[in-house]
Amino acid sequence: MFENLSDKLQRSFKNLRGQGAITDENISDAMREIRLALLESDVNLDVATNLVEQIRAKAMGSQIATALSPSEQIVKIVHDELVALLGKDIAKFKTASQPPSVILMAGLQGSGKTTTSGKLAAWLKKGGHRPMLVSVDVYRPAAREQLAIVARSINASLYEGKLIDGEAATDSVLRLAKEAKRDAANFGCDILIVDTAGRLGIDQVLMDEMARLKALLNPSEILFVADAMTGQDAVKSAKAFNDLLTITGAVLTKMDGDARGGAALSIRQITGAPIKFIGTGEKPDAFEPFHPDRIVSRIMG
Numbered sequence: 001m002f003e004n005l006s007d008k009l010q011r012s013f014k015n016l017r018g019q020g021a022i023t024d025e026n027i028s029d030a031m032r033e034i035r036l037a038l039l040e041s042d043v044n045l046d047v048a049t050n051l052v053e054q055i056r057a058k059a060m061g062s063q064i065a066t067a068l069s070p071s072e073q074i075v076k077i078v079h080d081e082l083v084a085l086l087g088k089d090i091a092k093f094k095t096a097s098q099p100p101s102v103i104l105m106a107g108l109q110g111s112g113k114t115t116t117s118g119k120l121a122a123w124l125k126k127g128g129h130r131p132m133l134v135s136v137d138v139y140r141p142a143a144r145e146q147l148a149i150v151a152r153s154i155n156a157s158l159y160e161g162k163l164i165d166g167e168a169a170t171d172s173v174l175r176l177a178k179e180a181k182r183d184a185a186n187f188g189c190d191i192l193i194v195d196t197a198g199r200l201g202i203d204q205v206l207m208d209e210m211a212r213l214k215a216l217l218n219p220s221e222i223l224f225v226a227d228a229m230t231g232q233d234a235v236k237s238a239k240a241f242n243d244l245l246t247i248t249g250a251v252l253t254k255m256d257g258d259a260r261g262g263a264a265l266s267i268r269q270i271t272g273a274p275i276k277f278i279g280t281g282e283k284p285d286a287f288e289p290f291h292p293d294r295i296v297s298r299i300m301g
């Protein structure tokens with residue numbers, strides 16, 4: 001995770017070592033290197049520009065009266081600005097006052113949505129909840145079967161439901177969702193995780209379906225699952241999705257394979273929604289709430 005970015009930032013900090021004070025000149029060199037490090041790590045251009053401007057302003061303002069060396073000052077400022085960019089605190093996972101709370105999972109095909117639905121259920125179980133899973137992807141029987149396998153592997157409740165011959169797809173989606181919510185309530189499950197149909201891109205029919213699911217289920221969370229390895233593409237789809245449906249958070253998957261970190265550093269500022277969880281592997285327990293400070297420590301090395 002973040003190896004490339006971390007190496008490049010270290011290099012720019014190193015170049016400041018041995019400098020007696022922060023000057024216009026050495027700060028400009030450092031800012032150029034930091035900006036390049038961010039852009040080469042696929043951080044969004046606006047995000048990188050803003051971040052560097054913040055760092056520059058703080059660095060110039062911190063010239064006087066400090067016991068820290070210039071490189072130490074910059075390291076501290078970069079650290080603090082990255083934490084501010086990612087959100088200082090862990091974003092809260094919301095539940096409804098009246099169970100069952102509904103969590104709508106959205107994302108492009110292959111982003112890790114089904115795997116993440118299972119991981120979230122396993123994490124909730126560990127926290128003392130009784131989650132139930134349902135897949136409303138009536139377009140792909142394999143997707144529903146995959147969720148059933150995931151549910152079995154973590155020993156979580158699943159609402160399977162039945163498809164009815166001749167029923168329109170959207171009607172089936174809404175009916176399954178409604179039945180699952182009722183089933184969750186009947187079985188004392190306090191959280192229903194709804195795995196929705198994956199999309200190849202932002203697709204109007206599926207977005208309409210998502211809007212109807214949102215209206216029907218009144219979800220506590222709408223989580224957009226994005227593959228961190230796809231960098232700015234992940235950010236773009238999260239933004240498009242958020243513009244249409246207002247997500248409550250993002251889950252970044254495949255962080256274990258993401259050496260650059262561009263999506264992780266850009267997604268909150270671009271969409272306005274916090275990263276709530278990260279996926280760090282294929283196994284059900286390779287999943288954790290997103291801790292901005294821990295991630296920044298990783299980046300800073």
Ligand code: GDP
Nearest residue numbers: 109110111112113114115253254279280281282
């Ligand atoms: P969906 O089409 O969005 O439902 O995606 P899937 O849940 O089927 O996941 C697609 C692939 O990504 C599968 O091979 C998963 O095992 C893999 N995957 C999901 N999350 C992670 C993760 O955090 N790390 C890694 N390395 N692989 C993941």
